[in-house]
Amino acid sequence: MLTANQAAQQLGMSVHTVRYYANQGLIPNLQRDAHNQRQFDTAALNWLQACQYLRQSGMSIHDLKQYVALCQTGATTLPTRHAMLVALAQQAQARVVAAQQQVAYIQQQLACYDHDEQTAQADILNPSNWTTPAATAANIDRQNNR
Amino acid sequence: MLTANQAAQQLGMSVHTVRYYANQGLIPNLQRDAHNQRQFDTAALNWLQACQYLRQSGMSIHDLKQYVALCQTGATTLPTRHAMLVALAQQAQARVVAAQQQVAYIQQQLACYDHDEQTAQADILNPSNWTTPAATAANIDRQNNR
DNA sequence: AGCTTGCTTGAGAGTAACTCTCAAGTGCTA
DNA sequence: TAGCACTTGAGAGTTACTCTCAAGCAAGCT
Known part of the structure; x- marks a missing residue:
């Protein structure tokens, strides 16, 4: 379990960006601890990394949101x-x-x-x-x- | 002599961007006609094109301003x-x-x-x-x- | 002459995707 | 108990456009 800061460091991005992505709903099922602090498990980190790479590849935040939603909808x-x-x-x-x-x-x-x-x-x-x-x-x- | 719109079309950029660049002082000695309309001669068009390509190549507007200023200062x-x-x-x-x-x-x-x-x-x-x-x-x- | 259409202008608001600042809250250590 | 490091949300600032607006002028039609 990593904090936002630790997750950011691990992926080489700023903690601001991590919180921004999280607030945009790009990381499904992101957990919080008792003090309302974000907890990044392996799945969350995976999503974060995918967001990072898809953004770098030129996908907009808008399209990323869509992509995440499609993933959550299922294999159809x-x-x-x-x-x-x-x-x-x-x-x-x-x-x-x-x-x-x-x-x-x-x-x-x-x-x-x-x-x-x-x-x-x-x-x-x-x-x-x-x-x-x-x-x-x-x-x-x-x-x-x- | 081209208008802002014609210059934009010739270089495949929006007229908004052309006016933005001109307002930022990126086109030295840009002339105006009797009705205050911008007149792009060959030199102005050349500068505009250079701005377009340097921007596309990753130079910021800030650095472009510097570059233009340096060009105007001379060969030193x-x-x-x-x-x-x-x-x-x-x-x-x-x-x-x-x-x-x-x-x-x-x-x-x-x-x-x-x-x-x-x-x-x-x-x-x-x-x-x-x-x-x-x-x-x-x-x-x-x-x-x- | 009057009107419309099409261009231009500056001023200023809107946009994307961060990026930064702030005050408030919490935990750890001296 | 104080100080420091860290987190939070809210919101302002940044870059480089991008768009909207009202106003001005020019040419063409009636």
């Missing part, structure tokens, strides 16, 4: 839950690609700087002189298809 | 700006890895479902039965090192 809601997770995975996959493009975009500006550092006449790291994101995206596409 | 601030971009690229790279882990985590839960769909006794897509994120992370590490 399995297809719905499955669809939610498939959509979530697609979103997360899109974020992988987006983040890759962002890295490439920044590194492209940096490459200009590193190359011209000594002889730079123009102000390289000034947006008005930047290569376009479109050009960066095209570069990434080229790399991915190679 | 190049090393500072370079350092900011290097840090930003690192953050974006971290997000690539995180997003990959999130995809893998969700797909791992989905794989359980797909495998046991016919014979499922347990409620597969219920967090209390989920494989741990730690296990997922380990799997990804294994794939990356392979």
